[in-house]
Amino acid sequence: MTPIPHLTIVEHPLVQHKLTLMREAETSTAVFRQLLREISQLLAYEVTRDMAMTTRRIDTPMCEMDAPVLAGRKLALVSILRAGNGLLDGILELIPSARVGFVGLYRDEETLQPVQYYCKLPSELDERLVIAVxxxxxxGNSSVAAIDLLKASGATNIRFLCLLAAPEGVARMKAAHPDVPIVTASLDTRLNDQGYIVPGLGDAGDRMFGTK
Known part of the structure; x- marks a missing residue:
C-alpha cells in the first residue's frame, strides 16, 4: 500500500494482477464481472481495516475467552448505480450483514455533470460506517454528488472505494470532501476529452453488463 494524503492505493500483487486482466480489451463480460467481484473483496480488507472493535465473552472448545468482535451498528454499503453494484456484490459476500443503499446518478455526456434519478439509503447513517462504492x-462530479446526499442524510463517517481513480477526480473529492478517505487499486494518468480515465479500462458498467 502507498499512503497518500486523502488517498490509499492498494498495491497488493493479487489486486494489481486482477486489475491488469480487467484492463485488457479482449477480457469477456463474464470474466470481467468475476474479476470485479474478486478484486472488490481484496479492496474491502483495506477500506475496513480500522473498524471499531470490542470484545465478547465466548466459550471455545478449550476455555472461556474475551474475543474480538465488531462494535456498534452494522456498516452501510452504498452503491453508486449502476456500476457500483459490481463492487457491492463482492463486498456483501465478505460482509453479508451490512446494510445496503443505492444512489442513482448518470453523467450528462455534454456537461459531464451528474443527474440524480434515485436515492434509497439505510436508516441511522449517523451511527454507521458508510462505504460508498x-x-x-x-x-469526481458524481462521487461528490453522492457524498453530498450521504451527508445530507446524516452520515458522518464515510469512505469511498473505487477500482480506478484519475488525478482530477481525487482532487475534486479532496476539495469537496476532505474528510472522506479514498481507497483504490490504481491512480491512473489522466482524463481524456470525454471524461474517461486513461489508461483506464473503458466504461466499467458497459463491460460489466455487456452493454454499449
Whole structure:
C-alpha cells in the first residue's frame, strides 16, 4: 500500500494482477464481472481495516475467552448505480450483514455533470460506517454528488472505494470532501476529452453488463 494524503492505493500483487486482466480489451463480460467481484473483496480488507472493535465473552472448545468482535451498528454499503453494484456484490459476500443503499446518478455526456434519478439509503447513517462504492473516480462530479446526499442524510463517517481513480477526480473529492478517505487499486494518468480515465479500462458498467 502507498499512503497518500486523502488517498490509499492498494498495491497488493493479487489486486494489481486482477486489475491488469480487467484492463485488457479482449477480457469477456463474464470474466470481467468475476474479476470485479474478486478484486472488490481484496479492496474491502483495506477500506475496513480500522473498524471499531470490542470484545465478547465466548466459550471455545478449550476455555472461556474475551474475543474480538465488531462494535456498534452494522456498516452501510452504498452503491453508486449502476456500476457500483459490481463492487457491492463482492463486498456483501465478505460482509453479508451490512446494510445496503443505492444512489442513482448518470453523467450528462455534454456537461459531464451528474443527474440524480434515485436515492434509497439505510436508516441511522449517523451511527454507521458508510462505504460508498463506484468502480471509477473520473471527474469526481458524481462521487461528490453522492457524498453530498450521504451527508445530507446524516452520515458522518464515510469512505469511498473505487477500482480506478484519475488525478482530477481525487482532487475534486479532496476539495469537496476532505474528510472522506479514498481507497483504490490504481491512480491512473489522466482524463481524456470525454471524461474517461486513461489508461483506464473503458466504461466499467458497459463491460460489466455487456452493454454499449
Amino acid at each position: 463506484d468502480p471509477m473516480l473520473a471527474t
